[in-house]
Amino acid sequence: MLRTVVSLGVALALSACSPQNATTETPTPVAAEQQQTLQSGVIKKNMDLSVDPGEDFFRYVNGKWIDNLKIPADKSSYGSFTILRDESQDHVMEIIRSSSEGDFVDGSDEQKVGDFYRAYMDMDTRNxxxxxxxxxxxxxxxxxxxxxxxxxxxxxxxxxxxxxxxxxxxxxxxxxxxxxxxxxxxxxxxxxxxxxxxxxxxxxxxxxxxxxxxxxxxxxxxxxxxxxxxxxxxxxxxxxxxxxxxxxxxxxxxxxxxxxxxxxxxxxxxxxxxxxxxxxxxxxxxxxxxxxxxxxxxxxxxxxxxxxxxxxxxxxxxxxxxxxxxxxxxxxxxxxxxxxxxxxxxxxxxxRPLWRRAVGLTNAHVGEVIGKVYVKKHFPPEAKDRMTEMVNNLLLAYKESIEQLDWMTDDTRKQALDKLSKFTVKIGYPNQWKDYSGLTVDAQDLFGNLKRSADMRYAEMLKKQGGPVWKHEWSMTPQTVNAYYNPSANEIVFPAAILQPPFFDMNAEDAVNYGGIGAVIGHEIGHGFDDSGSTFDGDGVLRNWWTETDLSEFKARTATLVDQYNQFEALPDLFVNGEYTLGENIGDLGGISIALKAYHLSLEGKQAPEIDGFSGDQRVFIGFGQIWATKYRDEALRTQIQTDTHAPAMFRANGAVRNVPEFYQAFDVTKEDELYLAPEKRVKIW
Known part of the structure; x- marks a missing residue:
């Protein structure tokens, strides 16, 4: 089925917006108390402190981890997303095992989950x-x-x-x-x-x-x-x-x-x-x-x-x-x-082990049955509450940033603020679950299960056609480690499984979380304002709401970002495609820029604590760098460059921060550093 949702790292659009008032980083007595009670969330053992962050911020944050990592034999790359997806699969396997090993009534949710899994695992019958x-x-x-x-x-x-x-x-x-x-x-x-x-x-x-x-x-x-x-x-x-x-x-x-x-x-x-x-x-x-x-x-x-x-x-x-x-x-x-x-x-x-492939297939066909149990076991209510607070802060930061843009006219600004005010936010899991009552699953009939699942989905599609859009639907299950923006619904969606370290740490002081999941939130909001999402208005209608002057300026700024990413060389004579990855690169830049601004707002005028020797702003940037910890095989890197709207992880980290003014202040980046860009060459959009 056609999906116009934009997954994390696929297409966004935003740019660096520096906050007007810099936050003082000297700890106060309150900050000192926070330092004693909260973790920094910085994974210091992964860092290579011999690397100048202005030379290669990605390696500064992740260098030791990269050097010591041997990519597992069943992976093309390995990093934050991969690790969490494996952990999510482990949790899903526990749920499936309880269904596959039990004796449940035909037609029950447990029977369908267990038998779908068993049918794939039965290699003797398949052979x-x-x-x-x-x-x-x-x-x-x-x-x-x-x-x-x-x-x-x-x-x-x-x-x-x-x-x-x-x-x-x-x-x-x-x-x-x-x-x-x-x-x-x-x-x-x-x-x-x-x-x-x-x-x-x-x-x-x-x-x-x-x-x-x-x-x-x-x-x-x-x-x-x-x-x-x-x-x-x-x-x-x-x-x-x-x-x-x-x-x-x-x-x-x-x-x-x-x-x-x-x-x-x-x-x-x-x-x-x-x-x-x-x-x-x-x-x-x-x-x-x-x-x-x-x-x-x-x-x-x-x-x-x-x-x-x-x-x-x-x-x-x-x-x-x-x-x-x-x-x-x-x-x-x-x-x-x-x-x-x-x-x-x-x-x-x-x-990959056969059981992991079986979990993937079962998830694809009866995923929300599994999701209901996953949420009960692995998504505490306090995680949703804290996430909701962060989303609200990110939306507020976006609002302030749009209001302060010096390159946008009031006519376009009014439309942008209207769109921002109409965002729908979905966190954790759907309020209404999919109905699988019409699906028959047989442990002895893998292909029959697949065809009956396709028939059920097709019947649902026919039922929808001619009626109003089902706004309650999600395009990802709760156990998916990802997030997305849907332009025709003007909604941002964050499944439960992404709300864990290094993206979101309930035990960490907020800075690293704003750099992690905060940048992800900003990235997804930014999809609504990127080169693609900005062609939809606040009601999800595809229409041009820009003045000609503002649209021309927007394109000029994004063209500079295209040129920057075209210079990144992944392998000898293989460069990032700045045009194809533009939406993602705008999103990453806007994500970290607005996340930093939102962190400052969350302090409510208080000074940020220094923890583990890092200031608040440094921890925001380090949190951002940590989520991109990834190592690739050369073949995988080549395939990603040629087919994926996401730039490779190291360029997502380095390419975004070098356009953010606060990065230069936080890490004393100078003209001699590799990542340095002159102020007039730094891209600012939102």
Whole structure:
């Protein structure tokens, strides 16, 4: 399903805003008392104090940890997010174990959780079945004898998450966010991004060669005809589709990409494609319009669909089916899938334990059943109360910052403040849980469980269409270590699992928490004002609320940030893509800037305590640096640079703080330091 939520580190927009009144850092008697009763939250054993923070702040905060860490064999990278996700999985496993080992009534929540897990874990049955779970779908593909039947199968593939040349899904209408809309977007590739098919460097060519060999291996395991010849044809076909894809840097431009097409006009855009038949097959024949998010792609894929033989399409669709389900088939398919998608692309040395993969799948399909228990066990009410207070302080800091901006006119400022006042905040867990009563789960039928889960979700989608948007829904479960901003709802959401160290420490003085979860909060609020989120107003409507002068100034400031990040070299001759990561970089910069301002506000005029030898401002920055503690394999770093809207962690830490004036004061950063930027070159947006 299409999701327009923006996850932590995916797309935000804000910039440095220095507080007007600097806080004195000399401890008072009150501060001294706090020093005795509260921890600093600074993980001193991880720091490399031999590094000048102005040279490399990331290594200053995390250097010893990085040097001593050996990335686990089943990980492509390892850091704060990874550690907490493993811990969350451990907690979820305890919940699942109590369900999988018990004897519960059929249809109960416990039975569904336990049997979903058991079905995946039963590798003996999976090995015995081999390709059998795909037999009916392969027969369906082989029976395609016309382009009408091909379109019917595209609809079927969309329903069950198999690969098709374009995808279709439901989300709130960007122009009328109280109602749902059906969107289309480009698809059809087995490699992560279009550029993988065309870049001419040695590493990219090795990946293409490995992918071609992987397709042949999978076709051989599946006993498909002429595996080598079919693999080459398929690769060439994917490359043709990739050539039509919109470049990733343009995909986030919702304002430019929103193209609403009435059902009556679909034939004008795609004269060869039987839209009426396709929509009927998807049970969407009552639609009056759809939105093409990449309209040029949809126009061009129409000709490619018609010009490609049905026999070639059958190979493409069988690959889409096999590739989408390989990790749920027998051990040999699962292993072959791992060898390319994890080992080749990300450098992972061995598979995650089977139980962790089973937990991941169970979470994906019955996650809120697990979430209800997780919250009771691992999310105390006082954590939500303290988090709510921090969010309120961040919103207040944003308000003051917007009111004080010297580059924004009053007309735009009024709109920005209106949007800020309308933010919805969700913390911990949903007020209304998903209903899984219609889902049947069988411990002996993994593929049946997956299809029935897809059917349940699809029925829910059809039920929503035509009605008001379900504002109570969450796009992440409580046990997810992440956060997101949803522009069409103008909401920021913080699942329970992220509210733990190093992001949030109930036993630490507030400074490090403002640098950690405070910067995350600021980051998510900032999504509403970044290069993408700023195209939505306070009611979630996609519209331009900027004056021409202010929009021009905003773009000029963000262009400077793009240039800064383009200079970061992750590997020899591999640089961060400043344009593609712009939203995240704006968010990180705004997050730490506003978090620092909010920390100052939280002191209510009192002096910040000095703890463990660090001032309040220093601990805010160190808290920010700690959340980005991450070490990468080279393959994973290359993949992240090419496919992810997040810059690698070390650049997120260093790239943000060098634009914040208080960083220079806190750590005595001078012109001789590597991170130094002249005042006129530091980016300030919000």
């Amino acid at each position: 015995a079945l081999g390709m059998t779970p795909l037999t009916a779908d392969i027969e369906k593909i082989e029976a395609i004898d016309s382009y009408d039947e091909l379109a019917r199968y595209f609809a079927y593939a969309n329903r069950y998450g198999y690969v098709a040349p374009f995808q279709i899904g439901q989300e709130a209408d960007f122009k009328s966010p109280e109602n749902y809309m059906i969107y289309t977007w480009q698809s059809g590739l087995g490699l992560p991004d279009r550029e993988y098919y065309f870049k001419d460097d040695e590493a990219s060519q090795k990946i293409r060669d490995a992918y071609l060999k992987h397709i042949e291996t999978m076709f051989t395991l599946a006993k498909f005809n002429a595996p080598a010849k079919s693999a080459q044809m398929l690769f060439d076909m994917e490359r043709d589709i990739a050539e039509l894809h919109m470049k990733k840097e343009q995909v986030r431009n919702w304002a430019a990409n929103y193209n609403k097409v009435s059902v009556d006009e679909l034939d004008t855009y795609m004269p060869n494609f039987p839209w009426a038949l396709f929509l009927k097959e998807m049970q969407l024949e009552q639609l009056d319009s759809v939105v093409f998010l990449q309209s040029d792609f949809m126009k061009q894929i129409d000709a490619l669909i018609a010009e490609t033989s049905l026999e070639d399409w059958k190979v493409f669709l069988k690959w889409g089916l096999l590739n989408s389900t390989a990790s749920q088939l027998s051990q040999e398919f699962d292993t072959a899938n791992f060898e390319f998608y994890s080992k080749t692309l990300s450098g992972v040395e061995e598979q």
